[in-house]
Amino acid sequence: MKLLTHNMLSCHIKGVKNGYPFKIDPVKIEEMDADYDPDFLRHIYPRLEWPALREAAQVMGEPNLPEEVTESMLQNDEEFLRHFHHALLELILEEGALVCPETGRRFPVHKGVPNLLLHEDEV
């Protein structure tokens, strides 16, 4: 699971109000090579929840994302864009868990795939 995927997932247990973002409990992290495309980063940025990406990246071993992102950084700060790209598309949570920030419910991630299926009493 890449952090772009993580950025879009919430805990949807019935009654949970603050199920976003999942905390990441990593057991095994992998990396892959993704094509670097700054246009795509500019395209996707407005849809991201930046603090969630930044925190997830820190847990996954990419500590270089800034707290604030400015328009000029998105346009021409090559170093920033490389870190952003790496965090968003190249870090993979292979084994571990996604943890609901409200209930602490753990959703296991096995072979890179999170299992978000709920138990009967959670629906």
Added chain:
Amino acid sequence: MKLKELHAAMQGIQPFASPNVNLEQYPTGADIASRMLFTVDSIYNEFQGRTVLDLGCGTGMLSIGAALLGSPHCLGLDIDLDAIETAQANVEAFEDLPVDFVRCDVSALRQQGRLQADTVIMNPPFGTRRKGADLDFLRAAFQVSCGAVYSLHKSSTRAHIKRIADKELHAASSEVLAQLRFDLPASYAFHKDKVRDIEVDLWRFEVS
């Protein structure tokens, strides 16, 4: 990428090991999938640089095809563990393909308010085993797409699909791009014929 190259690359994608009849796990063959994706890519160019969601991804055929056509992030969702494990193995047969899978229930996406993609592609259940399953998928697709939805539906449901898309889901546009013949190999015991042809529409919807 040419249709021939796409088709060749998708030939090796493995089908369901043991299809689940209640989930209507009919495999999308490389033939029909490559044609579908090639049409989308060559006419509308909605994979290159765009994120993709594949609802009910099964063994990952459409997600993998979309990634081969230049999507930087494809996310396949399916409820079935066997399907997802096969899908993941299929992705790993390629090198560094930007495809993720999440195991979840597509009919319970209403609470996933942040889930979205530029383009949704899907080969949903036709709703023959569980009535309305096709429409559940269509509603979910409209919820998560920021742009277009591409979906396969039985041609016999064309008028109904059109009505739901336009009246209930307020599609900005809805059209059948092509009619395809779906050769369903006799996957299940209740299929008497060896191969059953059914007529299927490739739809394109624009979400308003």
